[in-house]
Amino acid sequence: MSELANKSDCCAIRRLLLSSVSATTLLASAYVVGAAHAASDDGDRPTVWIELGGQAETLTGEGEPFVPAFLAANPNASILWEGKSPVDAQKSPLFHFGEEGKLTFQPKGSDWVFSASIRYGRSGGSSEVDHQTNRLFYTGYSYGVPKYHENPRGIDKFSDTHVQHLESHAILDFSAGKDVGMGLFGKGSSSTLNFGVRFAQFTSKTTFDVRARPELEFKYANLAAYGQPGVTFQFPYYHTYHATAQATRSFHGIGPSLSWNASTPVIGTAQDGELTLDWGANAAVLFGRQKAHVKHQEYQRYVSWQFAFNGGQNYHSPYPIVSGGHDNMRSVVVPNAGGFAGISYRYSDAKLSVGYRADFFFGAIDGGIDARKSETLGFYGPFATVSIGLGG
Secondary structure: OOOOOOOOOOOHHHHHHHHHHHHEEEEEEEEHHHHHHHHOOOOOOOEEEEEEEEEEEEEEEEEEEOOHHHHOOOOOOOOOHHHOOOHHHHOOOOOEEEEEEEEEEOOOOOOEEEEEEEEEEEEEEEEEEEEEEEEEOEEEEEEEEOOOOOOEEEOOEEEEEEEEEEEEEEEEEEEEEEEEEOOOOOOOEEEEEEEEEEEEEEEEEEEEEEEEEEEEEEEEEEOOHHHHHOOOOEEEEEEEEEEEEEEEEEEEEEEEEEEEEEEEEEEEEEOEEEEEEEEEEEEEEEEEEEEEEEEEEEEEEEEEOOOOOOOEEEEEEEEOOEEEEEEEEEEEEEEEEEEEEEEEEEEEEEEEEEEEEEEEEEEEEEOOOOOOEEEEEEEEEEEEEEEEEEOO
């Protein structure tokens, strides 16, 4: 019999639902205010925009999984490979939930735009995968029939894996931009080139523990020589394994950034409501510090039982502990590139946007186990934001 137990964290889903309800309420309120404002003075445009939203992010490049050596020594052990293996248990969830906010200021009569934004995400979860087989066996037999009073045993094979993972990331942008192509993509369109500074911080911590007995065999002893003909005892012989690993990784960096945002109307007007097509691209070069602290150890024990009397004894033969890992702290230069595409529905001073965005930080993370290995950290997935315009 095989059992599989998994624990999932629903906090991100609850936050997403609450954010959706809050965004809908906020947009409805903004529509009422915006419609009244547009009716009184259609010529004014907001000078300040406040934007709030979230993204369902898929993360890649967080680091290599730890692969215990005993997995390779037991390639055919179903207790290790059926369902979730100890390696599969280390995979992070498909989506992480990120939040974001942005403040934009455009002075009256100017085509310069100043903005400050933040994207933040934090996730944590644990995974427990327990496999076991329940086979009842007995140590004593009389003429092939189990002696039921002789130490019945069970759970002859098992694999128990426990993984805990914590991750957080923050991206801050400060920029100044200028509309370099007003009307380039049609009436009411915009094309803004922004120069600024980007700060990024990524941290993660993973702990891993697995215990396993993937195989079990028996050897028999006949007690005829001790005056008990037909009586046999079976003795179990097996290997047990225990492996642990801990990994802490981080990157902090800051550097110049360049971005381009464009928008073009598709249908409608800003006063009565219009649908726009939005897209953009961004690039940055971050100068910062990369850190990693990884350690792991593994031991195995071979248990062989001998006849317990007439000079016999039990043997527990431990194998040497296998350990490894590495420490790294160095200055690195991390190129960053990303982009987005989406659609917006907006009034004169309210806007709802949805789309898809991706951001990649090349070589930001040391994802190695026993040696440094640079990995590209990626964030990508759908997003939604709601914006309110103030002033005018």
